[in-house]
Amino acid sequence: MDRTNVDYQQDSLQKKLNKILQPTVGVLAPCPIRNILDRFSDKWSTLSIFHLGDAGTLRFNELKKRIDGISQRMLTVTLRTLERDGLVKRRMFPEIPPRVEYELTELGRSFLMQIIELGEWASDNSDQILKAREQYATREHSASAVKW
Amino acid sequence: MDRTNVDYQQDSLQKKLNKILQPTVGVLAPCPIRNILDRFSDKWSTLSIFHLGDAGTLRFNELKKRIDGISQRMLTVTLRTLERDGLVKRRMFPEIPPRVEYELTELGRSFLMQIIELGEWASDNSDQILKAREQYATREHSASAVKW
DNA sequence: CAGCATCCAAACAGATACTG
């Protein structure tokens, strides 16, 4: 019986969860974790960070070309937010035509390390999730079409 | 000089990124990673998972009480989606009054492990991000008020 | 090239009322 081991893991888990959930309850912090979670909440942020981490430094249109389907407006908005949060560094060269380069900051790279693990998890478990969806779709309420 | 060490890390990073970014380009997979990333994209999903992981098993209103600010509609929608994706298990007891219990599945717990790391990161780095925002706000375009 | 501004459609999410 590896009860003690399980207990230990359970304990560690509990501690971490407390640490995370604590501030969301308190009135002191206005919006601590939630605000950060919102950052990788939108797909464009995460994709931008992935690609910047992959390429190192990219100009606006280079990045746009890599992120398939993003509009120029969304890329602008996303980059501004990431810059505001200190995850992305923006360097503007006063030339004609203008050149602007983006790259991850130190903080951005440390964030990348975190979401890479998540991306891997998603990559490894997407099959299971898709299978779960199929099962759910074909379970009684089979009428509703699966559309994605 | 720890060049080799850095190079190794760089290599490993590159591989992981390729693995993650690959499918988003291909036409074969309709929406692989992006669909999963969308799951923890909305804050209610992540918060629900945190709380379910913390408590083990919870009834609908117990969960609602814990997640401060969530509307009953959003909790329903969130739980349905999580159930559909196989992250949450729902058990309905045909009693009067009705009782429904929710808990994480195996897949859900493995997902929790991932986002716990992210939650910790957020908890540890929220100061830095908030500081970055302040700096950004007071840099030239100081007119725009900071509203959160 | 790298954007900003505007318009508009669609998705999201809160409030409210009702039910087995």
Next chain:
DNA sequence: CAGTATCTGTTTGGATGCTG
């Protein structure tokens, strides 16, 4: 208790046109 249904205000995000 644990929802469903509906209505509506808000946010999001694409498309388009214009600038230094």
